[in-house]
Amino acid sequence: MYVDTSIIAYLFDRVFGEFNFIRHPVVLMGDYILWFEKRFYQSSVIRGIWLAVSLVAVVFSLSCGVQYLLSEWLHPTLQILVSGIIGSVTIASKMLYDSVKDIIVNPQDINYLVSRDTKHLSASDIHRAAIETYAENLSDGVIAPFLYLLIFGIPGAFVYKSINTLDSMVGYKNKRYEKFGKFSARLDDIANYIPARITAILITLVMPKNKNSVKNIPLYRFYRYGRRHDSPNAGHPIAAMALSLGIKLGGPASYFGKIKKKAWFGEGRESITENDITRALSFQRRFNILFLLCSGLLLWV
Structure with missing residues (x-):
């Protein structure tokens, strides 16, 4: 397991966030998807499989190459540090937190976070959308890439991001992508199956409870x-x-x-306030404490 690398990656992202001075690898993955779609698109499951397999193969090969070169060229300590910095670009903890927190001050920015129509959303609807986005992306943008980095190193984290990017761009149930994006969507379902449930358990464990919370929430x-x-x-x-x-x-x-018509999740108020966003974001501080304690234990062992 790549414990040291993943710890450095998470902490580096929490402190520094995104690298704005370089073209983000996810953007490059998106460029490849657009290029492939422009050149080879057909409303075909097979053609969609070729898209997913080719992108994953390219990302896997390049990331394995990077990991190999780091192991050959750098001292082990420096290798861990550089690997952690590279791995941090797959984690979006700081960006997610800052983007959702910004909605409290600039509610109109919700259109950058969600795909639903935002023009006629009420204040409560905006707050609800922000919290939903935060909860869902804790899995996709934080916990999942961290777990794949922890277990499989740089190749694992970047392959996961390629799968997640595929789903976000072509994994839709509409006329254009129903067949072309079907394989990408299923691949993303598989990749996120365990991380999503781990994220839900972590939220249940660390979120502060008050009089409005459901009492004694079982983990399931x-x-x-x-x-x-x-x-x-x-x-x-x-x-x-x-x-x-x-x-x-x-x-x-x-x-x-x-x-x-979407299902309702949870029990309690339907009217959502700015304070609810603040309370949701408190997960970050509590998770950081848990993360540091667990990291210290892993390093000590």
């Missing part, structure tokens, strides 16, 4: 609501956050001018 309680989501994974951290805050997330939302 989130599953009751989470399985109602269209995605086999996204609903679990959302449900865990809703139960911890004592609010309801989800519900009907407008996409491309049409209302989509």
Whole structure:
């Protein structure tokens, strides 16, 4: 396991965030997807498989090459440090936190975070969307890449990001991507299956409870609501956050001018306030404490 590398990666991201002076690897992955789609698109599952396999193969080969060169060229201590810095670009903890916190001051920025129609959202709807985004992306943007980096090193984290990028760009159930993006969507479901549930458990464990929270939330309680989501994974951290805050997330939302009936997650208030966003973001501080304690234990052992 790449314990030292993953710890450095997480801490580096928490302190420094994104590298704005370079073209982010995820952007480069997106460029490849756009190029492939422009040249080879067909409404075909097979063509979609070729897209996913080719991108994953390229990313795996390059990241394995980087990891090999670091091991050959650098002293072991420097190798761990550089690997951690490289690995940090796959984790988006600081960016996610800052983006959601910004909604409290600039609610109009919600259109950068969600795919639903935002023009006619009420204040409560904006707050709900921000919390849903935060909970869901704790898995996709923080816990999942960290786990893959911890277990498989740089190749694992970057391959995961390639799969996640594929899903975010072509994994839609619409006329254009229903077949072309089907394999990418299923691949993402598999890659996020365990991380999503670990994220939900972490939220249940570390979130502060108050009079509005559901009392004595069992670790499996989130599953009751989470399985109602269209995605086999996204609903679990959302449900865990809703139960911890004592609010309801989800519900009907407008996409491309049409209302989509979505399930409700959690129990409690449907009216969401700025304070609920602040409470949701408190997960970060508590998780950091847990992370440091566990990291210290792993390093000591």
